Amino acid sequence: xxxxxxxxxxxxxxTPATPREARADGRPSARVAxxxxxxxTAAGARETAIELQGVSCYYGSFRAVRDVGLxxxxxxxxxxxxxxxxxxxxxxxxxxxxxDLVPSFRMEGRIAFDGQDLYGPRIDPVEVRRRVGxxxxxxxxxxxxxxDNVAFGARINGYRGDMHGLVERSLRRAALWxxxxxxxxxxxxxxxxxxxxxxxxxxxxxxxxEVILMDEPASALDPRATLQIEELMRELSxxxxxxxxTHNMQQAxxxxxxxxxxxxDEDRAGYVVEAGETAGIFTNPRHQLTExxxxxxxx
Numbered sequence: 654x655x656x657x658x659x660x661x662x663x664x665x666x667x668t669p670a671t672p673r674e675a676r677a678d679g680r681p682s683a684r685v686a687x688x689x690x691x692x693x694t695a696a697g698a699r700e701t702a703i704e705l706q707g708v709s710c711y712y713g714s715f716r717a718v719r720d721v722g723l724x725x726x727x728x729x730x731x732x733x734x735x736x737x738x739x740x741x742x743x744x745x746x747x748x749x750x751x752x753d754l755v756p757s758f759r760m761e762g763r764i765a766f767d768g769q770d771l772y773g774p775r776i777d778p779v780e781v782r783r784r785v786g787x788x789x790x791x792x793x794x795x796x797x798x799x800x801d802n803v804a805f806g807a808r809i810n811g812y813r814g815d816m817h818g819l820v821e822r823s824l825r826r827a828a829l830w831x832x833x834x835x836x837x838x839x840x841x842x843x844x845x846x847x848x849x850x851x852x853x854x855x856x857x858x859x860x861x862x863e864v865i866l867m868d869e870p871a872s873a874l875d876p877r878a879t880l881q882i883e884e885l886m887r888e889l890s891x892x893x894x895x896x897x898x899t900h901n902m903q904q905a906x907x908x909x910x911x912x913x914x915x916x917x918d919e920d921r922a923g924y925v926v927e928a929g930e931t932a933g934i935f936t937n938p939r940h941q942l943t944e945x946x947x948x949x950x951x952x
Contacts, residue, residue, distance in 0.1 A: 708760065710752070732899055736951070740924075744915070745866050750771065799838070799844070847877070850874065864893065870882055906931060911928065912929070926942050
């Protein structure tokens with residue numbers, strides 16, 4: 654499989670804006686540039702893959718996420734952290750329109766991928782999900798062979814190339830080939846939990862996405878399998894943009910280039926407190942709420 658190309662017919666995304674100062678009440682502004690470190694140093698050389706502008710998410714009358722503005726850099730790992738219920742997974746699922754499948758869901762604001770509005774009237778959600786793949790919290794291989802699990806998405810999307818080569822390359826990229834190459838006909842359900850999750854990653858890669866979303870991909874795995882997933886994320890970020898939701902502070906510190914910290918207001922609407930270089934977020938955060946969370950004082 655050829656590496657995903659950044660040369661697409663979409664126009665380039667806008668340059669990330671500089672974040673505003675904290676509001677008078679001490680809360681951070683909604684606009685935070687992930688391309689900036691905790692000390693405010695701009696990283697202008699980074700290329701924007703996704704930009705969110707004033708994004709609010711609702712389930713019926715309940716506002717789950719409010720007024721989020723941030724940018725996600727291409728070919729890096731961005732971690733979303735924060736207490737349970739603050740809207741991390743909701744925000745993640747807006748990036749490939751998975752929330753469209755929830756009847757009560759609606760979104761306000763704009764999400765641009767390569768400069769194009771993902772929620773524009775002429776945008777095909779199925780194509781969005783092909784280009785922005787997703788790996789879920791619990792490994793969910795299909796009750797099919799290992800081979801057919803990887804080939805499934807490519808077949809659905811009408812792939813006409815060398816399927817055997819695609820399956821092998823996808824499994825190699827997911828660091829699973831050497832473990833399963835002699836049993837491709839066996840059920841994907843026969844694999845261990847960590848292997849199943851890597852199989853799901855291989856399945857996502859096989860559709861040739863440009864972005865991979867991961868919703869707590871190691872929360873159900875043992876420490877060894879967790880480290881394998883973290884190492885895989887680092888390796889994949891050489892070619893893919895990765896956004897991962899995690900409750901594991903050590904995982905975010907080890908595996909991500911940038912970290913976005915979210916919490917929720919009294920009305921339970923989640924919002925971004927701070928975003929920046931992972932090292933800065935964990936060692937020199939700008940906001941007391943961030944320091945309290947990463948140091949374990951709440952969460």
